[in-house]
Amino acid sequence: MPSTDLLAPGHRTCAGCGPAITIREVLRAAGPDIIVCEATGCMEVTTTPYPESSWKVPWIHVTFENAASVASGVKAALRTQGNDHTQVIALGGDGGMVDIGFAAVSGALERNEDILIITYDNEAYANTGVQRSGATPFGASTTTSPAGEDSIGKPEWKKNLPMIAAAHGCKYVATASPAFAADLQNKIKKALSIKGVKYMHILAPCPIGWRSDSSQTIQIAKAAVQSGMWVLYEIENGNFKRTFTQKTKTVKEYLTPQGRFKHLKDEQIAKMQEHVDNTWKELENLEKSGVNLVRIL
Numbered sequence: 001m002p003s004t005d006l007l008a009p010g011h012r013t014c015a016g017c018g019p020a021i022t023i024r025e026v027l028r029a030a031g032p033d034i035i036v037c038e039a040t041g042c043m044e045v046t047t048t049p050y051p052e053s054s055w056k057v058p059w060i061h062v063t064f065e066n067a068a069s070v071a072s073g074v075k076a077a078l079r080t081q082g083n084d085h086t087q088v089i090a091l092g093g094d095g096g097m098v099d100i101g102f103a104a105v106s107g108a109l110e111r112n113e114d115i116l117i118i119t120y121d122n123e124a125y126a127n128t129g130v131q132r133s134g135a136t137p138f139g140a141s142t143t144t145s146p147a148g149e150d151s152i153g154k155p156e157w158k159k160n161l162p163m164i165a166a167a168h169g170c171k172y173v174a175t176a177s178p179a180f181a182a183d184l185q186n187k188i189k190k191a192l193s194i195k196g197v198k199y200m201h202i203l204a205p206c207p208i209g210w211r212s213d214s215s216q217t218i219q220i221a222k223a224a225v226q227s228g229m230w231v232l233y234e235i236e237n238g239n240f241k242r243t244f245t246q247k248t249k250t251v252k253e254y255l256t257p258q259g260r261f262k263h264l265k266d267e268q269i270a271k272m273q274e275h276v277d278n279t280w281k282e283l284e285n286l287e288k289s290g291v292n293l294v295r296i297l
């Protein structure tokens with residue numbers, strides 16, 4: 001791993017910010033010959049308080065909706081200039097990519113733009129006060145899905161953008177976690193070596209939104225993977241393959257250090273465990289079957 005960070009320290013993220021750790025890892029793997037187009041959100045607000053910037057690579061702030069569209073345009077401009085080496089990354093939070101910029105993401109995937117689209121997923125609209133997003137998991141209490149006498153928190157399951165990206169026929173789709181830095185960085189490098197559109201989705205704990213101790217970010221990111229709540233995989237040319245296959249923790253162990261789940265009763269946790277176990281089995285079967293996802297989705 002190179003020791004030089006392309007995201008300079010001194011930015012204004014919270015202590016233990018998962019997205020900040022994630023972006024440092026992404027940039028170390030991607031290297032300096034990139035242009036980042038970033039939707040508004042925590043990582044935009046905290047890294048670029050005017051007139052300062054933590055970004056040591058060219059970086060463009062775009063609106064909430066259009067990171068993938070701007071990235072498509074930047075790539076077209078580079079092509080016109082005869083530049084075939086600079087990589088373009090469309091970056092956004094879960095609100096920006098899973099929900100509000102979803103149409104732009106879908107369009108870029110469908111047009112097979114030569115860009116890498118990355119969602120850093122802290123499972124809420126963190127920047128504006130932790131509202132629920134499509135990526136917020138079942139049972140999480142947020143300011144717009146608050147737990148209470150008649151509410152278990154968010155009643156819907158998490159929206160699955162990596163599989164939706166695969167359904168577009170995307171050549172390379174991967175999930176990642178900042179707790180598995182080598183895996184994350186290998187995936188970034190592989191993605192950037194492939195021509196055409198690539199999609200990566202990285203789960204990044206947010207101590208404020210998840211109401212967890214700021215010293216626990218990496219442990220929680222690791223427990224998400226070890227419990228099967230967040231499965232690490234790649235879909236290369238339609239072929240699904242997990243990159244971490246040990247399920248050694250229970251869902252309860254993952255949920256316990258997070259205040260956003262502390263209201264959940266045993267029956268709701270059991271429901272989540274059942275959901276995770278079923279998904280795990282289905283993904284295991286999918287991997288064994290060798291079914292090509294690009295062909296069937």
Ligand SMILES: Cc1ncc(C[n+]2csc(CCOP(=O)(O)OP(=O)(O)O)c2C)c(N)n1
Nearest residue numbers: 041042064093094095096124125126127128
């Ligand atoms: C169209 C539009 N709606 C709402 C906002 C206000 N807004 C700015 S950032 C943000 C939340 C971003 O959430 P996410 O993309 O998940 O990034 P995070 O803050 O969690 O890192 C919202 C709602 C906006 N800038 N533009």
Ligand SMILES: [Mg+2]
Nearest residue numbers: 093094124126
């Ligand atoms: Mg978010």
